[in-house]
Amino acid sequence: MEENRSINLITQTKIPGSLSHLIGNLQKTTVTGLTIFVIVSLLVGGVYAVLRLRLTTLTSARDRLRSQITAQAEAEALLVALKQRGIIVGKIIQDQIHWGSTLSRMTEIAPPPALSSIAVDAKRRVVATIQTNTTEEMFPILAEILTDTENKKILSPQVSSFGIDKEGISRLVITFIPVL
Amino acid sequence: MKLSIEQRRFFREYQPLLRQIVVLLVIFFGTIFGIIPAIQSSINLFGQQSTVQKDMNDLSDKMNILNSQSSESLKSDLFEMSAAVPTTTSVPTLFVTLEGVSGQSGVSLLNVSLSGGGSLSTESAQKSPAHSSGAKAVQFSALIDGPIENVLQFFETIGRVRRFMGIKSFDLALGVSGNVQAKIEMESYFAPLSIGAASAQAKLSPLSTEEEEVIAKVAALPNLTQATELPPPSIGIAKPDPFAP
Numbered sequence: 001m002e003e004n005r006s007i008n009l010i011t012q013t014k015i016p017g018s019l020s021h022l023i024g025n026l027q028k029t030t031v032t033g034l035t036i037f038v039i040v041s042l043l044v045g046g047v048y049a050v051l052r053l054r055l056t057t058l059t060s061a062r063d064r065l066r067s068q069i070t071a072q073a074e075a076e077a078l079l080v081a082l083k084q085r086g087i088i089v090g091k092i093i094q095d096q097i098h099w100g101s102t103l104s105r106m107t108e109i110a111p112p113p114a115l116s117s118i119a120v121d122a123k124r125r126v127v128a129t130i131q132t133n134t135t136e137e138m139f140p141i142l143a144e145i146l147t148d149t150e151n152k153k154i155l156s157p158q159v160s161s162f163g164i165d166k167e168g169i170s171r172l173v174i175t176f177i178p179v180l
Numbered sequence: 181m182k183l184s185i186e187q188r189r190f191f192r193e194y195q196p197l198l199r200q201i202v203v204l205l206v207i208f209f210g211t212i213f214g215i216i217p218a219i220q221s222s223i224n225l226f227g228q229q230s231t232v233q234k235d236m237n238d239l240s241d242k243m244n245i246l247n248s249q250s251s252e253s254l255k256s257d258l259f260e261m262s263a264a265v266p267t268t269t270s271v272p273t274l275f276v277t278l279e280g281v282s283g284q285s286g287v288s289l290l291n292v293s294l295s296g297g298g299s300l301s302t303e304s305a306q307k308s309p310a311h312s313s314g315a316k317a318v319q320f321s322a323l324i325d326g327p328i329e330n331v332l333q334f335f336e337t338i339g340r341v342r343r344f345m346g347i348k349s350f351d352l353a354l355g356v357s358g359n360v361q362a363k364i365e366m367e368s369y370f371a372p373l374s375i376g377a378a379s380a381q382a383k384l385s386p387l388s389t390e391e392e393e394v395i396a397k398v399a400a401l402p403n404l405t406q407a408t409e410l411p412p413p414s415i416g417i418a419k420p421d422p423f424a425p
Contacts, residue, residue, distance in 0.1 A: 019197070023196050026197070030203045030204055033204065034203060037207045037210055037211065037215075041218075044215055044218045044222065045218065048218055048222045048225065051222055051225040051229060054229055055228055055229050058229060058233060059232055061236060062232055062235050062236050065240065069246065072246045075249060075251045076242075078251060078254040079245070079254055079384065080384070081374065082257055082261065082391075084374060085262065085265065085373075086387070086391040086394050087313070087391075088265055088313045088315045089261055089264055089265055089313075089394050090390065091313030092264075092315065092346070092369055093344075096344070097347065098335075098336065098339050098340075099347055099350070100332055100333075100335040100336035103332050103335055104332055112328050112354045112360075113354060113358075115354060116354050117351070117352060117354060118352045119350065119352065120347075120349050120350050121349050
């Protein structure tokens with residue numbers, strides 16, 4: 001047997017074969033893991049940098065817009081005030097009652113002096129006093145009122161009072177609610 | 181700290197294994213303390229970016245709305261609307277309008293009286309009855325006299341002038357002479373101008389078709405009062421003397 005005459009101060013590794021195999025596998029895992037780690041790190045870092053940059057850009061653009069809007073505060077305040085007033089005015093217009101048409105119609109039905117008075121209370125109920133020289137003259141007036149009732153121009157007409165005085169003058173007080 | 185020969189030998193023998201373990205530890209801790217926080221920060225940034233983007237869109241819309249309206253036309257529209265429903269009780273314009281309508285209709289305005297004794301004072305004005313629109317009402321009564329046709333004309337015209345007035349009730353008596361005397365309970369409206377400094381972020385919508393129609397309707401109505409200046413909006417401007425008119 002040939003003797004190994006060389007001098008080797010560093011002794012051979014004494015890693016067992018199974019461990020050596022494990023180290024081989026571990027090395028492959030490490031290389032793969034390291035590669036994935038580096039790639040993921042780069043990707044995440046890149047995405048973070050892009051997002052940060054975009055956020056900075058957007059924030060500065062937003063601040064610029066805000067200062068532009070602040071500079072137009074007067075126009076904004078006027079627009080807001082106009083819209084608020086528009087709502088109020090619109091509602092008032094909607095609720096407005098034009099009594100002219102009701103009065104005109106009453107003067108058509110009972111032309112003065114037959115129509116001696118007409119009043120409207122807060123509940124929109126009309127009280128009309130009609131007087132005629134004869135009772136016969138009252139009939140066409142009543143007929144007109146009935147026609148308007150049938151045509152739904154007036155609602156719930158009621159005769160409050162009807163009388164004939166010594167001189168034969170007929171006086172009718174009628175109440176109704178006009179459809180406005 | 182010096183390592184013994186055995187320790188050095190151990191490290192030398194297991195160097196490949198130790199190197200792998202160190203690298204794996206670096207990957208592990210790098211993931212825990214580097215990648216995961218970076219992903220979380222990225223998600224947060226994305227959320228912030230979405231918020232800022234939404235703000236930007238809102239602000240852009242607001243800017244477009246403001247750019248589409250000129251301050252002058254807004255001022256003019258508001259002036260017209262404030263003539264219809266003034267910012268204060270504005271009793272003088274009320275009387276002028278009543279006189280104007282009477283004159284146009286050809287009736288005599290015999291008497292006008294405000295229903296609330298102290299309705300001119302600020303405190304009483306604040307307590308004025310409110311209309312369903314949110315405006316406050318100044319109640320008054322008017323006594324008019326004239327031929328029936330003219331009185332009818334008065335009733336037709338009163339609701340069609342730029343100072344809005346509503347008839348609550350009336351009592352119309354036809355005399356033998358053919359003249360009619362009418363006592364009319366009326367109300368006119370006022371609403372304080374609430375011009376305040378809104379934040380830049382506050383939402384703003386353009387004038388709707390209905391609102392534009394209302395403005396056009398009001399603009400078409402005759403204004404029987406003398407023009408009065410609309411107070412300039414006091415946004416961010418402190419009045420040197422708060423009691424000054």
